[in-house]
Amino acid sequence: MNRRLLVNLAAVIAAVTVLVPFGSMAQDKFIVVQSTTSTQNSGLLDAILPQFTEKSGIDVRVVAVGTGQAIKNAENGDGDVLLVHAKPAEEKFVADGWGVKRHDVMYNDFVIVGPADDPAGVAGSSDAVAALEKIAESQSAFASRGDDSGTHKAELRLWREAGVDTASASGDWYRETGSGMGATLNTGVGMGAYIMADRATWISFGNKGDHEVLVEGDPKLFNQYGVILVNPDKHPVVKAEEGQAFIDWLLGAEGQAAIADFKVDGQQLFFPNAD
């Protein structure tokens, strides 16, 4: 009699754990792409990757983390292709032998968003450095990624140019969330803070509150994305052939057109510029 219970329990567990198939996810050929939250959160990768998979039969598995973590994961050999946006760090990655070659893929730009009442008075400016100076002077709340991502690195470069010591203001008006772009936007909108974000994530972001784009159009806000094949000499597990096929497609006419065709609310989010 006692056995019946055990058999029932075992059957329930077995039914759910063993018999449920993984469904359509079982594509034999696949590569892992270490990428950033902006490419995923904006919906770009979901839009263009099926086109590549259909053509090549190679499934692309995207791990979307900050650029810093993506590069670290790729150095550990936990990815075949790196698609990120921090050119100096990417060039170092290749120079150190972790990557084969870096290619420009596409660009967009960063914007500084903030509350509509704009306590620092930066609205309409196209001078990012001057805007940051004003935010620091007025000690208005600023939410920073603080996570060593591409956006964070770009933001820190601008603070340095503005001559503002953010470290001493940390925890005061300068607030490092240590999170992804979306989480930082949620936090920043919640606390009425200024935030530097990539335009793609901002446009597709669903929780804008009363925040709007206040500063844009500065050439210093240019945001270049690069793609790199992880070096198979360092990590023999790297699927060099499939990874290179993906890079070739992304840089080729089809991939570039797919990037240009991706729009949210009628706005193009990424601009292809492969050489």
Add this chain to the structure above:
Amino acid sequence: MQDFADSLLLSLNLIVSGNPELWSIVLLSLRVSLTAVALAAVIGMPLGAALAVGRFPGRPAAIVLVNALMGLPPVVVGLVVYLFLSNSGPLGVLQLLYTPTAMIIAQVVLVTPIIAALTRQVVEDLDAEYAEQLRSIGVSRLASVPTLLWDGRISLLTALLAGFGRAIAEVGAVIIVGGNINHVTRVMTTTIALETSKGNLALALALGTILVVIAIAVNAAVGLIGPASQRIAHA
């Protein structure tokens, strides 16, 4: 509070429409967490029972340790399992990173101490009650373990449910070792984290509602099995 109303409608809509993408995510969540709990039970129950009836040097310290490990932070477990399974790690050759198996491993590490610690308490209480009887009919301490486990099965179901609750709800470990890869390792909690980061708060909340409904369903199912087994055993 528009978000709450939106999300409730949205969750109903998602459930009723039978969105195949959603169901594959739900099934993967259940598959990963139920497998993890089953494995953790196989490891944790004998371990907990051994701690309860065993008499060995260092036992108090072992009990403190197991109890403390119930509080393991998921993100730390995720990081440690990542470092082991990474291609630069000692187990990289297994190629398990970014697979459901990696997520199961991480959750087994999280859940085993919970099941072991709760089992220890249940068995120790029963042992205090029945030890004399069992000894008098010549059953040794270790040989009494299966009897005590069986006798405490209803309480142990609660231990399993506590473990399941931990597994199905955590996001820190599975997002690191699974990578939240669409159609491969995306589960309920990582989807909720993703939709939150996209600012789709109503959708994220709707998915959260569905997750809670699933947890209720699993607990209700176990709640029905528990008393039923009692009746069968006493019939």
